[in-house]
Amino acid sequence: MSEKNERNERNEKNETKTLQKSFFAPLLGWKALFEKPVTIRVPKEKREAAPRYRGFHINDWEKCIGCGTCSRICPTDAITMVEVPDMKQEYGMKPQRPTIDYGRCSFCGMCVDICTTGSLQMTREYIFFSHDANDFYYAPTERGLLDKEPSEIKVGWTRDESSELLDLDRILPDAMESSERIDSFVEFVKAYSKEQAVAEAARCVECGICVDRCPQHMRIPEYIKSIWKDDLKDALKWLLKGDEEQSNLGANPLSGVCGRVCTHRCEEVCTISHRGEAVAIRWLKRYIVDNVPIEEWNDAVSFDTSKTDKKVAIVGSGPAGLSAGYFLASMGYDVNVYESMNRPGGVMRYGIPKYRLPDEALDKDIAFIEAMGVKILTGVAVGRDISFDELKNRYDAIFISTGLTLGRSTRVPGSDHPDVVQALPLLREIRDYLRGEGPEPKIAKRVVVIGGGNVAMDIARSLARLQKMKYGEVNVTLTCLERTYEEMPADLEEIEEAIEEGITINPGWGPKEVIFFPDEDKIKGLKCVKCVEVFDENKRFNPKYDESQVSYFDGDMIIEAIGQAPDYSYLPEEWKAKIQFVGPRILTNNLRQTQIPWLFAGGDIVNGPDIIHGIADGYWAARGIDEYLDSNGNVEK
Amino acid sequence: MMNSMNDASVSQELQKVFEELKSMFGSCEAVHIDARQYKLIVPSDKTLGMLTYLKSIGYSHLSIITCVDWIDEKKFELVYILFNWSNGATFLVSTFIDRDRPVFYTVKDMWPTAEYYERDVHEFFGVEFEGNENCKKPLMLELWDDLPPLRKDFDPLQYSKEHFPDRTYEKDPIHEARIIRGDIEGDIEGGEIDG
Ligand SMILES: Cc1cc2nc3c(=O)[nH]c(=O)nc-3n(C[C@H](O)[C@H](O)[C@H](O)COP(=O)(O)OP(=O)(O)OC[C@H]3O[C@@H](n4cnc5c(N)ncnc54)[C@H](O)[C@@H]3O)c2cc1C
Ligand code: SF4
Ligand code: SF4
Ligand code: SF4
Numbered sequence: 001m002s003e004k005n006e007r008n009e010r011n012e013k014n015e016t017k018t019l020q021k022s023f024f025a026p027l028l029g030w031k032a033l034f035e036k037p038v039t040i041r042v043p044k045e046k047r048e049a050a051p052r053y054r055g056f057h058i059n060d061w062e063k064c065i066g067c068g069t070c071s072r073i074c075p076t077d078a079i080t081m082v083e084v085p086d087m088k089q090e091y092g093m094k095p096q097r098p099t100i101d102y103g104r105c106s107f108c109g110m111c112v113d114i115c116t117t118g119s120l121q122m123t124r125e126y127i128f129f130s131h132d133a134n135d136f137y138y139a140p141t142e143r144g145l146l147d148k149e150p151s152e153i154k155v156g157w158t159r160d161e162s163s164e165l166l167d168l169d170r171i172l173p174d175a176m177e178s179s180e181r182i183d184s185f186v187e188f189v190k191a192y193s194k195e196q197a198v199a200e201a202a203r204c205v206e207c208g209i210c211v212d213r214c215p216q217h218m219r220i221p222e223y224i225k226s227i228w229k230d231d232l233k234d235a236l237k238w239l240l241k242g243d244e245e246q247s248n249l250g251a252n253p254l255s256g257v258c259g260r261v262c263t264h265r266c267e268e269v270c271t272i273s274h275r276g277e278a279v280a281i282r283w284l285k286r287y288i289v290d291n292v293p294i295e296e297w298n299d300a301v302s303f304d305t306s307k308t309d310k311k312v313a314i315v316g317s318g319p320a321g322l323s324a325g326y327f328l329a330s331m332g333y334d335v336n337v338y339e340s341m342n343r344p345g346g347v348m349r350y351g352i353p354k355y356r357l358p359d360e361a362l363d364k365d366i367a368f369i370e371a372m373g374v375k376i377l378t379g380v381a382v383g384r385d386i387s388f389d390e391l392k393n394r395y396d397a398i399f400i401s402t403g404l405t406l407g408r409s410t411r412v413p414g415s416d417h418p419d420v421v422q423a424l425p426l427l428r429e430i431r432d433y434l435r436g437e438g439p440e441p442k443i444a445k446r447v448v449v450i451g452g453g454n455v456a457m458d459i460a461r462s463l464a465r466l467q468k469m470k471y472g473e474v475n476v477t478l479t480c481l482e483r484t485y486e487e488m489p490a491d492l493e494e495i496e497e498a499i500e501e502g503i504t505i506n507p508g509w510g511p512k513e514v515i516f517f518p519d520e521d522k523i524k525g526l527k528c529v530k531c532v533e534v535f536d537e538n539k540r541f542n543p544k545y546d547e548s549q550v551s552y553f554d555g556d557m558i559i560e561a562i563g564q565a566p567d568y569s570y571l572p573e574e575w576k577a578k579i580q581f582v583g584p585r586i587l588t589n590n591l592r593q594t595q596i597p598w599l600f601a602g603g604d605i606v607n608g609p610d611i612i613h614g615i616a617d618g619y620w621a622a623r624g625i626d627e628y629l630d631s632n633g634n635v636e637k
Numbered sequence: 638m639m640n641s642m643n644d645a646s647v648s649q650e651l652q653k654v655f656e657e658l659k660s661m662f663g664s665c666e667a668v669h670i671d672a673r674q675y676k677l678i679v680p681s682d683k684t685l686g687m688l689t690y691l692k693s694i695g696y697s698h699l700s701i702i703t704c705v706d707w708i709d710e711k712k713f714e715l716v717y718i719l720f721n722w723s724n725g726a727t728f729l730v731s732t733f734i735d736r737d738r739p740v741f742y743t744v745k746d747m748w749p750t751a752e753y754y755e756r757d758v759h760e761f762f763g764v765e766f767e768g769n770e771n772c773k774k775p776l777m778l779e780l781w782d783d784l785p786p787l788r789k790d791f792d793p794l795q796y797s798k799e800h801f802p803d804r805t806y807e808k809d810p811i812h813e814a815r816i817i818r819g820d821i822e823g824d825i826e827g828g829e830i831d832g
Contacts, residue, residue, distance in 0.1 A: 061818060075793035077803070082811045099810040104801060137806045139814035147817050 042127060049124035053156040054107045056125045057100055059140040063119035066094035067207040067271045070111035070120055073165070078104035079111060082139065091213045092269035102136040102145075109157045114165040116205065116271040124156040168276025171200040173283050178500035182468050185354040185434055187260075189283075194230070197287040201228040203272060204279045210266035211250070215616040219243055219250040220266060220281055227284055233300035235288040240301045240368070247623065252615055253326035253372075254319055256365045257348055259286025261357050263491075263610045289364065297368055305332040310629045313338065313395040315382045315570070318346025319611040320401035320603030322366065323618025324625075325374035331626050335374045336395075340381035342437070346403050348611065350428040351455070353462045359435060383570025392598070397625045399592075400571075401603035401614065404564035410450060414514025415560070419444070419523050423451070423459040423561035430462050443470050444557035448526045450511050451561030452480025452488035457495065459561050460503050474502035477553045481531045481543050483508035506553065510545050514558060525554040566605045575599070591624025592617055600624055642724050644672040650724060651675065654694070662687055676729040684732045685742060688717060692747060695721045696728055699744070702754035704762045708789040711736045713764055717744070734764070743769035761787040 040047050049055055071079035079098045087095035098111075098120070112122050123144055130136070142150045159165075174190040175181075181188035192200065206221040214220065219238045226235035242250030252258055262282050270278035292300065312328050314321045317339035325335045343349050345362050370376065382388055391398055407422030409415055419442075432438030445467070449460045456478060464474040478498070482488040484507055485495050499505060509528035517524045530549035536542040566584050568576060579594050580587040585608075586594060586601045593600050602617025642650075658665050662683045668676040679687050696719040705714040710733075717730040734741055743766040745751040755766040756776040763785040766772045775781065784791040816823040 061814075076797040076801075077794055084811050084815070097811065097814070101804075101806075103804065104797065133804075134806050134808045137808065137810055139810040141814045141818050143817050 046127065048154075049126055049156060051124070051156065052158070053122070053124045053126065054109045054112075055123045055156050056102075056128070056145040057111070057140040058121050058123055058142060058144045058150075058153060058155075059098065060119040060121075060142055061097060063117050064097060065092060065117055065119075065209065065271065065274070066096040067116050067205070067209055068094070068096070068098070069114055069116050069205045069207055069271065070098050072206065073110050073114045074105075075108060075110065076104045076106050078102070078106075091265075092209060094209065094212075097139055099137065099139040102138075103133065109163070110165065112157055113159045113163045114205070115159075116166065116207070117274045118159075121155050122157040124154045166205070166272060166276060167203040168272065170203070170277035170280050171196045173280075178497070178502075181355065182465055182474065182501045184469070185462075185465055187358050188355055189260075191290050192283055192287045194291075197227055197284060198230065200280050200284060201225070204228075205271060207271045209269055209271050210279075210281060213269045214250075214266045215613045216252055216619060217242075217250045217616075218252055218266075218285075223288060224279070224281070224284055227288065232288055232292050233296065236292045236297065236300045239285065239288060240297075241303070248327070248330065249619070251327070251619070252612075253323055253369050254348070254365045254611065254615055255285055256289035256361045257319070257357060258612060258615075259283070259289050260361060261348075261352055262612050265612075289361075294364055294367060298371070301368075303330040303372075305330060308332045308334075308629070310334070310396045311336070311394070312397050312399065312625055312629075313391045314399045314401065315391070316346060316401040316403055316603065317341075317344035317376055317378070318401055318403045318603055318614060319348060320403075320606075320614035320618045320621075321346070321399065322369055322374070323615040324399045324401065324600075324602065324621045325376075325618070326369045326372055327619050327622030328625060329369075329372040329374045331622065333625075333629075337374060337376045338380050338382050338386065338391075339376060339378045340384070342379050344376045344378055350431055351424060351458070353427065353458050354431060354434055355461070355465070356458075381570070388570055388572055388575065396629055397598045397600065399600045399602065399618075399621050399625065400586075400605070401601065401617070402566065402568075402570070402605060404604045404608075405567050406565040407560065408563045408565055410511050410560055410562060412511045412513050414516065414523075415558075417514060417516075417521075417523060419556065420514060420558045420560065423449075423455050423559055424564060426559060427455075427459055427462065430466070441466075442557065443467060444555070445471060446475045446555045447477070447557050447559060448553045448555035449476060449478040449559045449561055450480065450526070451478070451559075451563075452482045452490055452507065453561065453563075454490045454494055455564075456480065456559075456561035457490045457498050459559050461494075461498055461501060463559070464498075464501050464503055468502075476503045477506060477555060478503055479506045479509045479511070479526070479528060479553055481508070481510050481534050483531065483534070487534065506551070509551055509553075510543055512550075515552065523556055523558060525552050526558055527552055564604075589624075590620065591627065592621035593624050593628065597628060600628075647673055647724050647726055651726060654691075657694075658687065658690075661690065670729070673724075673726045674729070675727075676731055678731050678733075681732045681734055681741065684715075684717075684730065685744065688719070688730060688744060689747065691719050691728060691730070695723055696726075698722060699748040699751060699754070700727070702744075702751060702758055704758045704764060704787070706736070706762060706787065706789045707733075708736070713739050713762060715741060715758070715764065739764040740767060741765070742767050743772070745769050759785075761785050763788065 068081045071081050078101045081096045082099050083096045089095060109122060112120055125146055128145055138145055144153055173192050176188040201224045204221060204224045208221050210220045211217050219242055223235040223238040226238060239255040240251055242248045259282060264282045266281050267278040272279055311334040314325050314337040317337045321337055325337050328335045341350060344366055348357060348362050380386060407424050426441060429438055429441040433440055443466045447463050449456050460476050460478045464476045467474050480488060485492060488507060508531050510531040512527045512529050515524045515527050528551045530546040531543050532546050533544040575596060578596050586606050588594050588601055588606055592602045600621040602621050603614040607613050607617055655667055666678040670676060698720040700718040700720050703716050707714060712733040713736050714731055714733050719728045741764060743755060752769055752771060755769050755772055756774060758764050759772050760776050760778055783796055813825050815821045816825050
């Protein structure tokens with residue numbers, strides 16, 4: 001083959017190749033035009049995301065409590081909590097909801113993993129476009145970013161055990177078993193160890209939902225954080241000084257007491273309780289107070305005060321009186337507290353049993369209050385040892401917090417017998433006896449307690465202990481109108497512990513009469529009839545009975561624990577007539593000022609029903625008195 | 638191929654490998670993950686030898702090199718994931734190195750792809766691989782000027798705040814949400830999915 005031929009041939013081949021190519025190639029291309037593309041034609045065609053896809057957020061506004069935990073964990077600062085106007089205000093929630101900036105969000109899902117209520121979720125939605133940057137900032141609702149029917153939204157990423165970011169289980173303090181605790185009045189719940197306290201503190205997400213619920217608005221997240229940092233002096237400062245920028249709001253001079261026996265409403269709303277157990281706020285508070293020696297308190301807590309020349313008298317050294325005294329002293333006033341009993345503390349000293357609140361805890365709190373300059377004059381009853389008018393002449397303002405000192409009787413036939421006694425005086429006698437300041441009270445072998453509240457539990461459990469210590473066995477029957485444990489006003493915890501200690505509880509019975517042994521002045525027991533309804537349609541106390549159902553409870557002694565009433569006999573008629581009463585309680589303004597400008601009041605005679613409300617009353621009254629004495633006029637609030 | 642072997646025979650085969658490894662490298666902890674997955678924890682001076690051996694007996698696919706920051710223990714854990722195409726089994730070879738002096742050796746001569754995995758581990762954890770001259774070249778994070786971001790002591794929130802200042806939006810997202818929920822009436826405009 002010549003060279004030329006060779007080249008020609010090659011050319012020919014090439015030509016056919018190019019020919020073929022130019023002929024077929026477009027065809028292939030055209031064919032592809034009619035085939036389905038390999039790529040997905042977003043957004044006309046939607047590709048389902050994986051079941052665990054972390055797409056756009058949705059938030060159930062009914063479930064969300066506005067705690068802001070999602071916003072605090074977000075590593076890109078994408079979530080801002082924004083107030084919702086006109087949202088219903090309730091304890092346990094804040095009127096705000098999270099808003100998310102998708103210009104910042106990295107779709108990590110941590111907000112979903114930590115969401116305390118489980119309201120915040122991620123969907124499998126991921127397609128959205130807009131030219132307007134504003135559209136990427138939104139508040140997720142049930143309808144999501146794309147405003148869809150909730151039933152049409154597929155949920156994506158969901159928290160599971162390994163991505164859970166909350167610690168849901170509470171660290172329980174050590175406590176004595178019922179068989180051991182019934183043998184004495186020793187405080188049966190032990191204090192947290194440091195390890196326990198730090199671990200419990202670490203469960204708090206610092207949302208502050210509890211702060212709104214606390215009547216005194218204690219700085220709970222702040223002191224819990226200080227425990228976590230193991231800075232107990234700082235924690236104590238938060239307890240005793242509260243928020244220094246807000247006139248010490250949140251301070252509680254009876255923190256050692258409250259760390260043991262507070263009704264702890266804060267825990268009922270704790271954010272963690274939605275999916276787990278509430279943070280043990282009360283026990284953490286006790287841990288702080290117990291672990292800073294009293295010698296170091298002054299170091300941790302001092303007030304800048306300039307002395308005034310004004311003097312304030314306080315009547316009653318219960319929580320309200322002591323609290324008012326503390327705050328007034330911190331403002332530089334000269335404070336004298338008058339107390340008819342031999343020791344200060346009111347119900348904390350003479351009512352609450354020792355196994356819940358030992359004297360030493362109360363003494364530590366009171367020692368600091370006295371160190372602040374509050375003078376407590378015990379054994380001086382106003383109206384008996386010094387007249388109210390005398391106080392009026394000697395002082396520039398008066399705060400009364402005399403509590404509910406009178407018992408109430410069922411007044412059923414036979415209740416005037418000396419072995420039918422009221423809970424309060426008996427609790428008082430027991431406490432005096434236990435501290436070696438009084439004779440042994442009468443301890444009957446069989447006791448019937450009437451009442452379904454915490455006071456009934458306290459007296460029943462105290463008597464059970466005394467019976468066990470004296471006779472080796474418990475025989476206490478408790479009966480009340482309320483038909484179930486849930487309906488009973490006592491805490492469920494108290495009821496459970498009482499049952500553990502051997503007390504028999506018979507709810508749903510109304511006392512009818514005291515039964516005596518024939519021809520003997522000796523009580524045999526209590527006759528009761530079935531209680532079918534405690535409250536009427538208007539939720540008013542109005543019990544109804546079925547007299548055909550009768551029950552007898554055996555007992556040599558009957559204790560009435562059905563409520564207390566105030567004793568205003570120390571108030572001269574002249575002043576009593578000027579005060580406005582609502583039922584047995586005194587009406588005041590927000591600063592606890594009565595209709596008489598120089599007279600302020602608080603505690604159970606104004607609000608109640610517990611220690612922390614009394615402390616809050618003392619705080620506000622101190623501010624009110626300060627304002628009154630500063631202006632020497634009326635406090636308008 | 639992979640499915641042609643059942644779990645029992647794979648497990649038998651793996652048992653043999655463990656014995657070999659033990660005789661060659663002394664103590665080596667094997668953690669069972671599932672029938673075809675085991676984690677091998679080896680001292681760092683034996684890691685390269687073990688990788689070489691495993692490669693030679695069929696565990697030749699290096700799926701990835703990754704790292705875990707054990708900040709409290711002051712260690713970085715390097716993890717090499719090796720896969721065997723013939724029996725479908727995987728070994729996670731793990732070794733702990735000093736967190737304060739995070740240097741290890743490259744394996745790019747055994748697996749060229751390792752160059753990129755090592756760059757990735759360097760970028761996100763700050764571990765250097767001796768012998769990989771490109772180790773410090775940025776892979777994904779351009780102009781990064783902070784701690785390697787997957788270290789536990791890196792603070793993502795602070796980083797976001799510093800590098801991405803908040804912008805203000807001209808809308809009230811809560812107002813919009815209340816309209817969407819039907820709590821109040823009103824109009825909203827905005828982007829749609831159909832563009
Ligand atoms: C048995 C019992 C158990 C309780 N348990 C708890 C509990 O666990 N947690 C809780 O938070 N709350 C509890 N409470 C409720 C709580 O104790 C009260 O709400 C609180 O003590 C009210 O405080 P106060 O300052 O109003 O008065 P009180 O504590 O009642 O103190 C009033 C003081 O004023 C004195 N006083 C009265 N008249 C005069 C006078 N004329 N002159 C001088 N002094 C006078 C009294 O002697 C008394 O010391 C309990 C109550 C009782 C009865
Ligand atoms: S964490 Fe959950 S409940 Fe709390 S504000 Fe965020 S979305 Fe609402
Ligand atoms: S997904 Fe992550 S980045 Fe996005 S908002 Fe939630 S926590 Fe923030
Ligand atoms: S104690 Fe509970 S409610 Fe209070 S700040 Fe902590 S997590 Fe929130």
